[in-house]
Amino acid sequence: MNAASVAATAPLRTGWLVDRRHDLLSTVGGLAASLVLLGLHLGVxxxxxxxxxAWVLALDGPHIFATLSRTYLDRRERAARRWLLLGSLxxxxxxxxxxxxxxxxxRRLPFDLFLAFTNVWAYWHxxxxxxxxxxxYQRKSKDTLPVDRRVDSLTLYVGLLAPFVAFALTHPVARRLLGLSPQPGPEALVAQICWAATAAVVALFAARQLQRWRAGLGIHTPKVLLLAAALGLSVLLFLPEVTRRMEVLMVAVVVTAFHNVQYHGIVxxxxxxxxxxxxxxxxAFGLAPRISGRFLVYVACGVAFTLLYRALGCGFGVHPGCGTFDTKLMLGAGLSLRDLASGFIWGFALHHYYLDQKIWRVSRDAGLHRDLKLSAV
Known part of the structure; x- marks a missing residue:
């Protein structure tokens, strides 16, 4: 890093995405939802x-509806993104x-690879x-130093991906889904390297914040809180001592609850x-304003949407706790009607993942930049 360029840079403006209260409740505070769910499972x-x-009905399904509310239910978005919205189906x-x-x-392999792909994409999302x-947050605070952008990105990606890889390589259920043997061999060393890499990027990020403070550049509190919350949850959840005590079903719940609350806050x-x-x-916008006019209406619509599409999956025995009426209706390659329905139901999530990565590109969408008030001081 060039010390002269750092000294010549003005201190950043510490900006919340919405405001302090909103961000602490949702954008950063969504962590509380994950910790409460984890605590209820392990502690209670x-x-x-x-x-x-509870997670599906209250948070996850409605967050998929949130994407629909700002695309398919928005007349202007339907016109502007017609081919994207149709093609994404x-x-x-x-x-x-x-x-x-x-x-x-x-052979089951192609379908098993599809299921592995869906789970990896879910976490990557x-x-x-x-x-x-x-x-x-970087845009809102004019946090533009290249060194900080690199350190922030490295910290986030390594801090979230490395613990997940360690979990995938050592947890018995995850290993079975990946087609690995029950007991880890050389993968155990890879897992240890992942944890060491996580510790290294946390130390790097902390050192950079100390350097900024000493240089009088200030510390971007909202961004630091976000990274601390996201990495803290990643480390806590994927620790072997925690995952051994947990039903594997809870991994998706705990990982995604934070994401869900965060997403609802932004939308x-x-x-x-x-x-x-x-x-x-x-x-001028069609149904979207009517749905978002009152928070209770928005919530009710999200829950109703979730009940409809999850009821379809439950009817085919796709979801946990639902019947498996089709266990004898095999369709070939050891797969049943339940598997076929599962593949279709995954479409709701995959459609959401794909659409989301297209509609939130602030740098390419001046309207989105305006609607998120990223130019506000």
Whole structure:
């Protein structure tokens, strides 16, 4: 790093994405939702099945609806992104296609690879959202030094991915899904390297903050809190001492609850500015303003959407705790009607992952930049 360039740079403006209260409740404070769910499971003994359904109905399903509310239900977005919105529906065919390939080949492998892909993408989606929120904070505070951008990115990616890789290589259920032997061999060393890398990037980030403070550049508190929350949860959740005591079902719940609350906070802020701001004509946007006019209406619509599509999955025995009426209806390659339905239901999540990475590109969308008030001091 060039010391002269650092000294010549003005101290940053410590900006919250919305405001201090909002961010501490959602953008950063979503961590509390994950910790409460983890605490109820490990500390109180609430079953993973009960917590999974509570999470799905209250947070996860509604957060998928949140994406729909700002795309398909927004008349202007439908017109501007017509081909994206139509083409993205193709993700609903991905699971049935992989299922069909397995049946034609007489082997489960293509469908099993599809399931592995969905789980990896699910975690990557969470990582990318944390990265996206971090970059929003950087924009809001004019946090532009290249060295900080590199340190921040390295810290986030390594701190979130390395513990996940260590978990995937050592946890018995994860190893089985990856087609590995029950007991780790050389992978145990890789897991240790992952934990060492996590400790190294945390130390690097802390050292950089100390350097900034000594240089009079200030510390960007919202960004630091976000990274501390995201990395802290990653380390806590994937520690072998924790995962050994947990039902594996809870990994998705704990990882994603933080992401869900964070996402709802950003979408609600976006809705308030786009559809209900000063000099805005709500009638120009179709259904989206009606749904987002009152928080209880927004919540009710999200829960209703979740009940509809999860009821479909439950009817086919896809979700935990639901019946498995099709266990004898085998369709080939050791796969059943339940597997086919599972592949289709995954389409809701895959469609969300894909659409999300297209509609939040602030650097390419001046309207989005305005609706998130990123130019505000």
């Amino acid at each position: 003994g609430v079953s993973g099945l009960v917590l999974w359904w 193709g993700w609903f065919a991905a699971g049935p296609l992989a299922f069909s390939v397995s049946v034609l080949l007489g 969470v990582v990318r959202q944390h990265y996206g929120v971090m970059t929003l 609600w802020f976006y809705h308030r500015n786009r559809y209900h701001g000063p000099s805005v004509d709500p009638s």
